[in-house]
Amino acid sequence: MLLYIHGFNSSNRSEKAVQTAQYIQRNYPDLSFYQPQLPSDVDEAMALLTQITEKALADNQPLRFIGSSLGGYFSSYLAEKYGGKAVLVNPAVNPYDLFEEFLGPQYNPYTDEHYQVLPKDRNAVAQYDTHVIYHPDRFLVLLQTGDEVLDYRLALQKYHCCELYIEPNGDHSFVGYEQQLDKICRFLQLP
Template sequence: MLLYIHGFNSSPLSDKGVITADFMAKYYPEVTFCQPQLPSNIQDAMVLLEHIIQQAKMKGEALHYIGSSLGGYLASYLAETYGGQAVLINPAVNPSELFEELTGAQYNPYTHETYQIKPEHKSQLIEYNTAVILHPERFFVLLQTGDEVLDYKLAVQKYYCCQLLVQPGGDHSFIGYENQLRSICDFLQFDH
């Protein structure tokens, strides 16, 4: 199974989400591809993701993740906790700190949902922090230095022991993401 985990205020309809779904359908149709719309509440999102993982494990499927931004933060926790391999795209390292600035009303342009970020959401996020990567062989981390939302250097520090691709320039969306899908699938060990 490949579980694609989108970022904050995003959706499977994001550019990366659509590109990944199309690529998997074309080149790896035999791989179960799961790309849920995550609830805005972090605990509800993790309940959904953990349910999907448990279902895959019951079917005997290997676990693979692609996580973008906040999805990368969650994918780190899932890979460390449940096993499997994770590809992280410009992952958030300390999103609970960013949530302080985001407290209040939020709007998801993909789902048109309006919701509130409350102070308790910060502590909920901290529950899923992987302060130290214990299984670096499980991770392939793609970063662009031009990320205008997150400081890529924090991810370099956290994932220094993992397979890293650091590209100069770019932005938070990871420009040229579609060009990385072959190497992503190679890392995830999908058969050609």
């Protein structure tokens, strides 16, 4: 099983999500691949991700995750809790510390959804934090130093013991992501 997890105010139709889906379809057509549109509510999003993960576990499928930004944060939690391997792309490290700037009305341009980020959402996100990475061998972390949304040095500090791939410049979307898909799939040990 491979679960692609998009970031905050993003979508399963984002460029990285679509590139990943197309690559998997071309190269691993028999792989159980999930790319859900996450609900804007944090607990509902994690409930959906947990349901997919637990079903794969029940079916004795190896667990694999690709997470971008907030999806990387969620992927860390799932890989630490359930096992499996995870590739994190410009992952959020402490997203709850950024909540003040996102409080209030939000708009997701991919889904055309209008919703509110409330103070309670900060605590909801914080409960999925992996303060310590106990299984560094489970993670490949892709970072670009030009990320304009998240400070890549926070991820470098948190995931220093994991396999890291750091490129200069770039941006939060991870410029050239599609060229990393071979490396990603090798790390995930796709069949």
